[in-house]
Amino acid sequence: EYGIVRPKGYTVSYHATPEMEKHHFGQTHPMKPWRLTLTKSLVTAYGMPFAMDNYVTREATYEELNAFHSSDYLDYLSTAAPEDQPRDIENPDKEVKYNLGGSDCPLFHGLYNYCSMSAGCSLDAARKISSNQSDIAIAWGGGLHHAKRYEASGFCYINDIVLAILQLLRTFPRVLYIDIDVHHGDGVEEAFFSTDRVMTVSFHKYHPETFFPGTGALEDNGPKSENNPGAHHAINVPLQDGITDEQYEALFESIIGTINERYRPSAIALQCGADSLAGDRLGRFNLRVQGHGACVRYCKSLGLPMIVFGGGGYTPRNVARAWAYETSIAIGADTRIPETIPDHAPWREHFIHDTLFPTLEQSMNEPRHNRNSDKRLREIVAHVHEQLRFVSH
Ligand code: VJV
Ligand code: CA
Ligand code: ZN
Incomplete structure (x- = not known):
């Protein structure tokens, strides 16, 4: 049609x-x-x-879940019921486990x-990439x-993500x-901390006192011991409120381009958390759908097999815009799809504009004040390039 x-x-x-989408974290919980x-x-x-x-x-x-997660944790996760929910006032003695x-x-x-569906989605994607049956596998239900x-x-x-990377x-x-969610990709970084077979790169808002999870400083580049193969294989790009498409794209291409060289x-796992978009309920950046999508386009241009995952994203209409646009980039139709949302789209009323x-x-x-100076961004790029001098394969 288009x-x-x-x-x-x-x-x-x-x-x-569609089964995954029927679950609810609770009326006002940000994750939908x-x-x-x-x-x-x-x-x-x-x-x-x-296409x-x-x-x-x-x-x-x-x-499959046990390939990363401990049995104790999985056993509790699989049996815990909403009734076990600790309630501060009604249930003061109930402990929070795990x-x-x-x-x-x-x-x-x-x-x-x-949880099993989210993991199944990413594992299926990883298997299609590993078996060379797919060049880009899309798993918007993953990215946790x-x-x-x-x-x-x-x-x-x-x-x-860890399960999918283990499969790759x-x-x-x-x-x-690569992680473009507004939060630091701490779980993935930690899982592959001591290996040089995975390099992790997270772009995120960094403000340890006030913004979750508080890790991911520029200087945190993996184990400090040079004898540990993971040394220099964790890259963190700490950012402040209000970063723009222009700054983000330049930073992304410079850093990912150098890392690629x-x-x-041999493969890319890209977490596309959409909470880095402007107007996100939890995020703080000024990225537009085009700037977010430019990261996917750049990764695609490297010509490597790739999984793209979802992740955060708390203003649902913008999450849908970004991930639909990024799907069109994956299939190479981004120059052909019309900018106006089709009239016949169900849920059309969600797209106010x-x-x-x-x-x-x-x-x-009101757009957020941009607290990222070009000088600071140049320092970040310089630090990352310095780390990469220790890396060669
Ligand atoms: O900042 C935190 C931790 C607290 C304790 C819990 N309270 C609710 C908030 C402060 C220190 N948690 C963050 C977690 C962000 C997770 C992001 C996940 C991803 O995007 O990176 C990947 C999927 C946080 N920020 C905001 C909230 N929690 C939040 C949680 C709620 C809420 C409002 C805000 C939970 C329930 C309800 N409202 C009803
Ligand atoms: Ca991130
Ligand atoms: Zn997030």
Whole structure:
């Protein structure tokens, strides 16, 4: 309908299940799984499924989750019920186990199924990449980068990214993990801290006293011991409120371009958390859908097999815009899809402005003050380039 055709000699796979989207963290919790439904409906309204292989995700098995997570944690996660939710006043003695049941990581009905589906989505994507049946695999239901081996954290219970990267490592010697969520990708960084087979790079707002999770300083580059192969293989790009498309794109291309030359990854895992967009309920940046998408376009241009994951994103209509646009970039249709959201899109009423690319003014009442000086951004690039002098493959 929009002249969207299957790219020749190139396969994009889309991994999702409508079952995942039916889960609720609670009325006012920022994480809304139905943003995945909104994304899929926009992707469909634009006719993009014709250009991709579409897979309905299965649930990951206990054994698959156990490849990273401890059995103790999984056993509790699979049996904990919403009734076990500690309530500060009614249930003062109830302890919080594995950080489960607090306000960030509540226990809700079907939690274990939700987690297994998110992980299944990313694992299916990883398998399609490993077996060379897909060039770009899309897993918007994954990207839950804070989960630890034995602990839930920051709306994340199962680290689907770590599981997917472990799968990629069976085939590929080196994997580059890139994280453009507004939060630090601490769980993934920690999981691969001591190996040089994964390089992790996170761009995030950094303000340890006030912004979650408080880690990811510029100087944190992995183990301090030069004898540890992971030394210099964690890259952190700490940013302040209000960064613009122009600054972010320049920073991203300079850093990822240099990493690609020095580290020579054989595959890319890209976490596309959409909370780095302007107007996000939790985020603080001034990125537009185009600037966010430019990161996906640049990664695609490197010509490596790639998984793209979802992640954060707390203003659902903008999450859907960004991930639909990025799906169009993956299939190479971004110059062909019209900027005006199709009239027949279900949920059309969610898109107050009928464009895929709202202006900053349309995204929020007042754009945030930009606290990133070009001088500071140049220092960040210089520090990263310095780290990369120690890296060669
Ligand atoms: O800042 C925190 C931790 C607290 C304790 C819990 N309270 C609610 C908030 C402060 C120190 N947590 C962050 C977690 C952010 C997770 C981001 C996840 C991702 O995008 O990187 C990947 C998917 C945080 N920021 C905002 C909130 N929590 C928040 C949680 C709520 C809420 C409002 C804000 C939970 C429940 C309800 N409202 C009803
Ligand atoms: Ca990040
Ligand atoms: Zn986030």
